[in-house]
Amino acid sequence: MPVVPPELCDYVIDYLHNDRKSLTACSLTCREWVPTSRHHLYCEVLLHKPQLFIAFKRLLQAHPVLGCYVRVLKISRLEKAGSADLAQIEEVLPILLRYLPNLGSLGGSLLSTSASILRSVPEETPVTELFLQYCDFPALEDFARLFYSCPRLQSLALCGLRRLVLGRDVDYASVIGLLLRGGHHRSIHSLSVTLTSEADAYALSVLLENIGESLTELDIEWHPMRPGSNVVFLPSSLRIPSTVTVERLTIRSAISHAYSTPWVTSLLSAVDPARLRTFALEIRLLGELDALDWKTIESILVPEQFRSLREVAVKINIWSGVHMDQLSVRNLMRHYLPRLHSKGMLRFAS
Known part of the structure; x- marks a missing residue:
């Protein structure tokens, strides 16, 4: 009986790369066909249900050699997973990754409420490509933890980046530079920032200059680490370009005894x-509400150029030590903003 050369067998099996049933049959035919069959069977693994994480872990623990074939791991569509399931996945994922020494690509897709599981990726992961699509991380630190756990990373793809939240203790220049270099800023519709320095404000100005008209929601808090006086002025390096025309603007500010x-x-x-x-x-x-110039705020908002304005929403968080309640604060607000109140535009959020 003629013998078929091994390289020709591999060539034939390669044609079956999308036929899992045939590949499984090939892997059971003879020992020589096992490596090529397993290469196609396990090269790319998709985990889209909590049960699959557990099953895959058991498979790898029983047959560790299978993990050497995995090159691509995709995690997707866990929006229906409960908190207990997500906690279990966050515990299992690091174990899985330790069995995948040749993993080159890690992807997360449509993880709208469950992207936090990716923060459990262990350090020194061999991943060189990271792909994230419509993933909602609870905090930038969770994304940063994932990013820095991949020291060999050569390619980062962020798709569907629509909302960006940057809090304190964030290196604004580095994060914004990363976004701009990769072109990831173009789809951002909502931006929330907490600025603590002129350097942060300058980095934000650069980002706003590049985002342009795509931005619809802007949320800014300016809380300088060293105010230097009892007056908190707008950062001199902050510029809002004319191309930024948002539909919703949120300003967050502290009012204390010592500062206007x-x-x-x-x-x-x-x-x-x-x-x-x-x-x-x-x-x-x-402190006192008088620290804000309410008359000027109303004079800015009432004129004709703000004709698109439909709502002024005010939320007051009263800190302990301030001898006022919500009712008295709201009455003062109606007194400070009479024209907005008379137009029915003034709203109070709890």
Whole structure:
């Protein structure tokens, strides 16, 4: 009986790369066909149910050699998984990855509420390609933990990046530079930032200059680490380009005994009002409401150029030590903003 050369057998099996049933049959035919069959069977693994994580872990523990064939791991569509399932996945995922020494590509897709599981990726993962599509991380730190766990990373693809939240203790220049170099800023519709320095403000200005008209929601808090005086001015390096015409603007500010906050009115004046429909003001009240120039705020919002404005939403968080309640604060707000109140535009959020 003639013998078929091994390289010709491999060539034939390669044609079956999408036929799992035939590949399984080939892997059971003879010992020589096993490596090529397993290469196609396990090269790419998709985990889209909590049960699959457990099953795959058991398979690898029983047959560790199978993990050497895995080159691509995709995690997708876990939106129906409960909190207990996600906690279990977060525990199992690091174990799985230790069995995959040749893993080159890691992908997460449509993890709208479950991207936090990816923060459990262990350090020194051999991944060189990271692909994330419509993943909602609870905090930037979770994404950063994933990013830095892949020291060999050569390619980063972020698709569907629509909302970006940057809090304190974030290296704004590095994160924004990464976004701009990869072109990941183009799809951002919602941006929330907490600025603590002029350097942060400058980096934000660069990002806003590049985002342009795609941005519809902007949320800014300016909380300088070293104010230097009892007046908090708008950062001199912060520029809101004319191409940014948001529909919702949120300003978050603390009001204390020692400081006045003219930066709020300065920022409000700098925003193009063409599309602005909602202005939201969130205040942490540690002192007197008079620290804000309410008359100027109303004078900015009432004129004709703000004709698209439909709502002014105010949220006051009263800190302990301030001898006021929500009812008295709201009555004061109606007194400070009489024209907005009379137009029915003033809303209070709890």
